Amino acid sequence: MGDLDFRGRQMPAWFPDAKFGVFVHWGAYSVPAWAEPTGELGAVDPEVWFAHNPYAEWYWNTSQIEGSPAHEHHRTVHGGLPYDTFLDAWKAELFDPAEWIDVFARAGARYVVVTTKHHDGIALWDAPGTGTRNTVRRGPHRDLVADLAAAVRARGLRFGVYYSGGLDWHAGRRAVIRHEDLIDECRPHDAAYAAYALRQVRDLIDRYRPDVLWNDIGWPDAGMADLPDLFAHYYATVPDGVVNDRWDGAHADYLTSEYQANRQNETAAHWEQCRGIGLSFGYNRNEGPEHLLDPAGAVRQLVDVASRGGNLLLNVGPKADGTLPGEQRTVLEGIASWMAGHGGAVYATRPLGPGAAPSDGAPWIRWTRDDRHAFAFLADVPDSARDQVVLKTRPGLLDPATAVRLDDLPVRADAVPDGILATSVALGTPLPTVLRFALL
Numbered sequence: 001m002g003d004l005d006f007r008g009r010q011m012p013a014w015f016p017d018a019k020f021g022v023f024v025h026w027g028a029y030s031v032p033a034w035a036e037p038t039g040e041l042g043a044v045d046p047e048v049w050f051a052h053n054p055y056a057e058w059y060w061n062t063s064q065i066e067g068s069p070a071h072e073h074h075r076t077v078h079g080g081l082p083y084d085t086f087l088d089a090w091k092a093e094l095f096d097p098a099e100w101i102d103v104f105a106r107a108g109a110r111y112v113v114v115t116t117k118h119h120d121g122i123a124l125w126d127a128p129g130t131g132t133r134n135t136v137r138r139g140p141h142r143d144l145v146a147d148l149a150a151a152v153r154a155r156g157l158r159f160g161v162y163y164s165g166g167l168d169w170h171a172g173r174r175a176v177i178r179h180e181d182l183i184d185e186c187r188p189h190d191a192a193y194a195a196y197a198l199r200q201v202r203d204l205i206d207r208y209r210p211d212v213l214w215n216d217i218g219w220p221d222a223g224m225a226d227l228p229d230l231f232a233h234y235y236a237t238v239p240d241g242v243v244n245d246r247w248d249g250a251h252a253d254y255l256t257s258e259y260q261a262n263r264q265n266e267t268a269a270h271w272e273q274c275r276g277i278g279l280s281f282g283y284n285r286n287e288g289p290e291h292l293l294d295p296a297g298a299v300r301q302l303v304d305v306a307s308r309g310g311n312l313l314l315n316v317g318p319k320a321d322g323t324l325p326g327e328q329r330t331v332l333e334g335i336a337s338w339m340a341g342h343g344g345a346v347y348a349t350r351p352l353g354p355g356a357a358p359s360d361g362a363p364w365i366r367w368t369r370d371d372r373h374a375f376a377f378l379a380d381v382p383d384s385a386r387d388q389v390v391l392k393t394r395p396g397l398l399d400p401a402t403a404v405r406l407d408d409l410p411v412r413a414d415a416v417p418d419g420i421l422a423t424s425v426a427l428g429t430p431l432p433t434v435l436r437f438a439l440l
């Protein structure tokens with residue numbers, strides 16, 4: 001047992017300061033890359049969800065469900081071949097990890113979390129116990145985890161690993177039909193799987209020293225007793241590492257939400273929202289621009305999350321050939337150009353707290369603060385407002401006379417009874433305008 005009592009552990013400052021991470025879901029599922037863009041998790045009727053799953057990384061499961069469009073697609077387009085055929089078809093021939101990480105870093109990501117084994121049980125490194133069911137022995141014939149870890153760290157970003165501890169469709173259970181199945185029927189809970197999974201996570205820790213241990217779905221019942229030792233080993237190996245909350249309650253340095261699911265977790269001291277740029281984590285060839293966040297939408301998602309004290313883990317689903325889908329890359333480039341001039345109002349900030357009234361209508365307004373400044377983010381100011389906005393703030397909180405726009409356009413700010421009247425130009429753009437004020 002490690003000597004670390006990690007339950008009262010201090011959150012390492014790098015994680016809440018980071019604000020923005022990029023998630024990568026890349027796997028054999030990136031070969032078919034096929035799902036119905038049904039809707040966001042939490043907004044789709046659970047009864048509909050599994051047979052019409054928008055998560056393209058769930059292809060194995062969805063294509064097992066009789067009568068589902070994915071079942072039909074797999075039969076007609078892929079001849080109903082065994083799923084592992086996709087592993088051999090996955091060549092990653094154009095994969096250039098440094099190129100990916102350059103895009104992520106310019107977009108302002110401070111950490112990158114990559115899938116090492118998703119629910120399909122295929123490992124992206126030569127994981128113990130997988131035999132040839134991994135990308136070193138088949139398909140890409142590369143240790144993709146090592147390649148990505150090296151590229152991420154060469155760029156000065158933190159590297160995290162995603163591991164599907166709770167679901168492994170090779171551990172011999174049937175497809176998930178309904179949500180309640182996910183909890184028990186279809187999850188492996190036996191001692192053999194628990195030992196298998198424990199050995200793999202320990203291997204990830206020892207080989208890659210990940211800064212984030214991002215487990216998903218949960219942990220096998222028979223392996224729950226192993227977790228205190230695993231976490232102690234992790235923290236001994238990576239002293240400023242962080243662990244997420246999907247270990248069936250065993251431990252968490254921070255809580256997670258996913259699209260609209262588990263949003264109640266966003267009131268925790270430390271939390272992270274994950275979502276795709278579109279409706280899926282794995283690349284889905286059926287997604288069009290109408291299903292994706294546009295750059296302004298992605299920036300506002302990041303600002304909204306940061307203004308409430310959380311991190312955004314925004315997912316990219318690369319193609320099987322190793323290229324980033326053009327439409328997803330465009331969104332990252334859009335985030336990059338905004339973050340270049342405004343990142344300072346996001347990184348290492350925290351909520352402004354009770355001083356500011358967050359807006360839930362138009363204009364869209366969010367706040368952050370650092371030790372000396374408050375930052376107001378404005379967007380979608382109606383034309384009728386004629387480039388004037390009232391920022392509701394507590395009197396005496398900040399000094400209107402110190403107002404500046406981070407893009408250096410002129411701004412005038414006057415104290416008014418319920419806050420500050422800001423007058424400037426082009427306040428109505430979808431991409432947020434940022435005003436900085438000195439805190440009194």
Ligand SMILES: C[C@@H]1N[C@H](CNC(=O)[C@H](c2ccccc2)C2CCCC2)[C@@H](O)[C@H](O)[C@@H]1O
Pocket residue numbers: 055057058179216217246256257258261262274281
């Ligand atoms: C990052 C994504 N995680 C998914 C697992 N998500 C969850 O277990 C979801 C979840 C969401 C938020 C906190 C905890 C668990 C549940 C699934 C239905 C309702 C909430 C995966 O199934 C998915 O493929 C992707 O890897």
